[in-house]
Amino acid sequence: MPSERATDTTPFAAMDVLERASELEGVVHMEVGEPDFRPPEAAAEAAVAALQAGDDDYTTSRGTASLREAISDYYAETYGVDVSTERIVVTPGSSPALLLALLSTVDPGEEVVLTDPYYACYPNFVRQADGTITTVELDPADGYEPSVDAYEQVVDEDTAAMLLNSPANPTGAVTSGETISELVDLAEQTDTMVVSDEVYHGLAFDAEEHTVLEYTDDAFVLDGVSKRYGMTGWRLGWAVCPPAYVEAVNRISQNVLICAPPFVQAGAEAAIREGNDQLAEHREAYRERRDLLLEAAERWGFDVGYTPEGAYYLLLDVSDLGDAFDVADVFLEEAGVAMTPGPDFGDGASDYLRASFARSTEDVREAIERIDELLATTTT
Structure with missing residues (x-):
């Protein structure tokens, strides 16, 4: 039998979502913090x-x-x-x-x-x-x-x-x-x-x-x-x-x-x-992507309540749509957008999805368009 330590180790939801999303075609991956920028030459x-x-x-x-x-x-x-x-x-x-x-x-x-x-x-x-x-x-x-x-x-x-x-x-x-x-x-x-x-x-x-x-x-x-x-x-x-x-x-x-x-x-x-000369350009790209998501979140009614100042993550309050795991499933299966359910990040994130804007600006725009279409269909 596995040890108590092994049994008590919980899955990492972001990697579970990545595994499921990798089996689908054309998914926009916002579930993991994977920068789209290449390493320094x-x-x-x-x-x-x-x-x-x-x-x-x-x-x-x-x-x-x-x-x-x-x-x-x-x-x-x-x-x-x-x-x-x-x-x-x-x-x-x-x-x-x-x-x-x-x-x-x-x-x-x-x-x-x-x-x-x-x-x-x-x-x-x-x-x-x-x-x-x-x-x-x-x-x-x-x-x-x-x-x-x-x-x-x-x-x-x-x-x-x-x-x-x-x-x-x-x-x-x-x-x-x-x-x-x-x-x-x-x-x-x-x-x-x-x-x-x-x-x-x-x-x-x-x-x-x-x-x-x-x-x-x-x-x-x-x-x-x-x-x-x-x-x-x-x-x-x-x-x-x-x-x-x-x-x-x-x-x-x-x-x-x-x-x-x-x-x-x-x-x-x-x-x-x-490799540090590229960082200023990368930070500006992350800021642009963050702002795109913040604007979209306000349109969707996903209360954010704050503005991230660094990294490349945003917590989206999806409690009005239902359970965070269920919402993540719908976004993945019906819109082809992968996000991580918030409960994995503690009780304080239980009503949220974590969206990573580490992907390209084009990917972020595509994800926003897909969710726009999904929500327009499900709310009319």
Whole structure:
């Protein structure tokens, strides 16, 4: 029989929808965060060159020295913070980095505080570490900005970690520097570890991003090349670790992950060093797509109640049409538009669908036209 841990692990609804949608013809895919932009040319060239040079052996579990230097330089140039390469552990995607952070921080039965809504996989990561989950409710009227007061009601000396995410999935909210600073202060007062998922950094178009590393060294920061550089399938991420946790994280990584592929590390290094010129153009495209969806949502009567400031997601309130899973089924089967049911992202998203506008502007326009036609047919 499967273990209790395995049994308690819930499916990832976005991937379930993707699997169903992939069996249909002509679907507009808004269910997953898959950027339509190609990776930087320098990344592909570097990866191919590494393969041709026979660079396909193990690296250290920490990652190549040159990649970690590129990551360190990224934090210095982007945020003005000094991150030693010794604190960086490279992983095959940012999801393993999150798992390493939780496994090295949370003992069985200890509490991890999440926001609600949250990224759908977060609770399952906490379960893998045998932790317990407490949530802090976010309000669309506040732009889904976390409330420090709400955190103060639940975070105490028994809290092992608080998991932050900005720009956020599924809301697209960007947490202000003031709020991050106050949450870091709360964490220090209660001896709580901050774990900050920053994989959507570089994709804020209406707000200023701040890394937790601007306010403390005693935190985990998770990032990668998937979202910023359109390199989802490359599976390359990293964890910046608190100094006291580096060796523990590296030991787990040595046993569980071994290392990220060296040619992928070469491509990631090139992306980080040479792929940032395209980001401004990408952010403008995401803003345009967001605005198209916001305008359409108002026409459809899907109360949004906020404006995403980053990432490429929007929560659409479909409660007037019925159950979110049922509405997602109708959109997929009758309109050929795939979106993810909101309940996967917590109770605070239970009446919503998550729409990703990572796809092309043409795809977003096509999805809007199809839903326009569907709703005109079903409401007349």
